[in-house]
Amino acid sequence: MPRNAIAAPILRDGFPAAARLHVVTGKGGTGKTTVAAALGLAIAQTGRKVLLVEVEGRQAIAQLFAVPALPYEELRLATHGGRGSLWGLAIDAEEAMIEYLDMFYRLKRSARGLKRMGAVDFVTTLAPGLRDVLLTGKVKEAASRTDPDGHPSYDAVVLDAPPTGRIAKFLDATKEVAGLTRFGPINRQSVGVIELLHAPRTVIHLVTLLEEMPVQETLDAASDLASLGFHLGAIVVNRARPDLISDDLLDAAGTIDAKLLAAGLRRAGIPTSAAHAAALAAEVEEYAQRQRIQRENAARLDTLTLPRVELPDLNPPVDLGELNRLADCFLVPASELGP
Amino acid sequence: MTATPALDLPALVRDRATRVVVTCGSGGVGKTTTAAAIALLGAESGRRTVVLTIDPARRLAQSMGLVELDNTPREVAGLEGAAAGRLFAMMLDMKRTFDDVVVEHATPERAEQILANPFYQSLSSSFAGTQEYMAMEKLGQLAAMNEWDLIVVDTPPSRSALDFLDAPQRLGRFLDGRMIRIITAPARAGGRTGLRVVTVGIGMFAKVFSRVLGSDLISDLSAFVSALESMFGGFRQRAEQTYELLKTPGTSFVVVASPEPDALREASYFVERLSAERMPLAGVVINRTRRTAAVPGAPALPAARAEVALAQLHGDEPAARLAAMALRVHCEVATAAEHDARMAERFRTAHPDVPLVGVPALPADVHDLDGLRRIGELLTPS
Structure with missing residues (x-):
């Protein structure tokens, strides 16, 4: 294999190279799926084989990568030369249960029969935590699977997890069901899942916007998760608007001099500059207000002392080229790398 | 139309x-x-x-x-x-x-x-x-x-x-479903006639679930389902x-x-x-x-037009700086507005x-x- 002249990229602080499982969560509407996909691509760019997993039956990975709906199997989404590659998997609780029954009890045929009878749906409905147990169980299986040569099948797994409101319950569903089934094989299997999710090799990243509610949910989730013994990775600030305001150009009340602006616009060749100046002044004042709110919310996040990554607003829909741009945000810039 | x-x-x-x-x-x-x-x-x-x-x-x-x-x-x-x-x-x-x-x-x-x-x-x-x-x-x-x-x-x-x-x-x-009937069938059959009616389905169910979930769980479940049945x-x-x-x-x-x-x-x-x-x-x-x-009597500047205007501005006197800032903000706002x-x-x-x-x-x-x-x-x- 030819030696690479350029050093492989390195992930930023908060994304430890030793992490086997990256869990990405965030309030609804913050873009956690896009963030999970971009993080998966970034890790693949560091030369590793990565599995991107979704568990909410939305086929969000297929939408993002513009491929047909994913079946219950792992498919390659992107490659980065050598081992660097990103794979995708949409976990379905029913299929996971059948696989599970087959793997542990060699009950595949009975399992299929039970599915036809609606039994799988029945059981996952009655003990709702069981659905999450199956989903996290499959994540664990993928994260700890080894190839025949003994190497891990994937260097890293990135999980597009349920939103912050549900994340603690989702990750600890196994504990709850372990309580319902105090004995037996499910109980034994649970222990392994609980161990993996609470181990330092599993890190949880929180996606947020610099708005009040998402930041509040992020702070709440961070403290919940930490108190439950999970390891937090990074805060990912999504859709940050660029800092464009020079405070010295606004007066104390946050307004600008529209006449002066009109003069400037005239020089820039804008006709009817007075009418445009009034509109632009209104936009600047509102933008400045947003910027202040954005800064205040960024400051609230400072209490978390977690590494932070900022992603720009690319105005979705995001395509693969744009995902790669977002992926770069997770990597240490070449200029900061040593020789 | x-x-x-x-x-x-x-x-x-x-x-x-x-x-x-x-x-x-x-x-x-x-x-x-x-x-x-x-x-x-x-x-x-x-x-x-x-x-x-x-x-x-x-x-x-x-x-x-x-x-x-x-x-x-x-x-x-x-x-x-x-x-x-x-x-x-x-x-x-x-x-x-x-x-x-x-x-x-x-x-x-x-x-x-x-x-x-x-x-x-x-x-x-x-x-x-x-x-x-x-x-x-x-x-x-x-x-x-x-x-x-x-x-x-x-x-x-x-x-x-x-x-x-x-x-x-x-x-x-779910509450009215076939599984509920199957799971409560032995209890109902037993209660009514004393006969054990075990279909293939029940046998399979019992086999898989008592093996996976344990038999305690099955009896809790059966009790729950029987109690709920009256409310279906x-x-x-x-x-x-x-x-x-x-x-x-x-x-x-x-x-x-x-x-x-x-x-x-x-x-x-x-x-x-x-x-x-x-x-x-x-x-x-x-x-x-x-x-x-809104601009009275005129359409808003398209983002691309604002960028062209921005390139005309030089110098750092207040009017130029202010106009440059406003045009940059407008580019950002107009791009987002066009997207939406x-x-x-x-x-x-x-x-x-x-x-x-x-x-x-x-x-x-x-x-x-x-x-x-x-x-x-x-x-x-x-």
Whole structure:
């Protein structure tokens, strides 16, 4: 294999190279799926084989990568030369249960029969935590699977997890069901899942916007998760608007001099500059207000002392080229790398 | 072809024929705030209004200036206008609503058995459809009280907006389902005739589940299911009644979205689904629409034009710096506005008959009635 002249990229602080499982969560509407996909691509760019997993039956990975709906199997989404590659998997609780029954009890045929009878749906409905147990169980299986040569099948797994409101319950569903089934094989299997999710090799990243509610949910989730013994990775600030305001150009009340602006616009060749100046002044004042709110919310996040990554607003829909741009945000810039 | 009609929510809630408004949409699009603003519009137009929210984040409570919401409607103070009616707000207590249903439909002894069963506790507090089902149940109760001119229901923050319509039926199907019959079959057969009727299905079920779950669990489960069985009829009947209520002309669905592909995709599914179910759709609200400021007598500068102008500016005297900053801000705002307009247009052409209203993105979150009132104004078509 030819030696690479350029050093492989390195992930930023908060994304430890030793992490086997990256869990990405965030309030609804913050873009956690896009963030999970971009993080998966970034890790693949560091030369590793990565599995991107979704568990909410939305086929969000297929939408993002513009491929047909994913079946219950792992498919390659992107490659980065050598081992660097990103794979995708949409976990379905029913299929996971059948696989599970087959793997542990060699009950595949009975399992299929039970599915036809609606039994799988029945059981996952009655003990709702069981659905999450199956989903996290499959994540664990993928994260700890080894190839025949003994190497891990994937260097890293990135999980597009349920939103912050549900994340603690989702990750600890196994504990709850372990309580319902105090004995037996499910109980034994649970222990392994609980161990993996609470181990330092599993890190949880929180996606947020610099708005009040998402930041509040992020702070709440961070403290919940930490108190439950999970390891937090990074805060990912999504859709940050660029800092464009020079405070010295606004007066104390946050307004600008529209006449002066009109003069400037005239020089820039804008006709009817007075009418445009009034509109632009209104936009600047509102933008400045947003910027202040954005800064205040960024400051609230400072209490978390977690590494932070900022992603720009690319105005979705995001395509693969744009995902790669977002992926770069997770990597240490070449200029900061040593020789 | 006629232009897409504008969605006029103030007119909708003023209309005495409108009795129920259901807001739905995917998470994070401002659904709860929209529901509260619609309720305030209704109340301030003189109607006795109640708004039911299901959101555990208690966001509505904050925006209504309420400290606590529970299963009882609480009056919201501070309405304005000479003609103002009254506004009440409440938050669904899912488990309590479920408990009430059980108590109402079972004998006291049975009810006690059910409420104490670990499976019931799990089902009533965390089943993915229970929230939706109980929201429907509560809506049915409120509608039956004949105390309200207008009921505004905010739907649970489901992964998919469709869960809201499906969940009550799913729960009904589940409680009435084949598995329930199979699992209770040995008990029933034994109780009635003393014969052991073991079909192939039961044998397989018993084999797999006692092996996987352990036999303790099966007996708990069987007890729960037998206890619930007496209530099946009641459950299904109520679910059907509420479903029918949703189809009546007094009900209107308002789909809430934001100008993003995921949220609009959910909105599309919902619009299609409502139409397939013959549910009355009032229209779609697209929140958080970013816009440029209006220029009197001229169109706004396109982002590309602003960039060209920016390149003309040199020097660092205040006029040039100010104009450069304003043009940079305008590029950012106009690019976002062009994107959002494109998203809305795409939705409009896909659903030409669906009334739409776009609500501009507000710089700050809404915390009080003034903020809700402001949204009410923005919901009014010009």
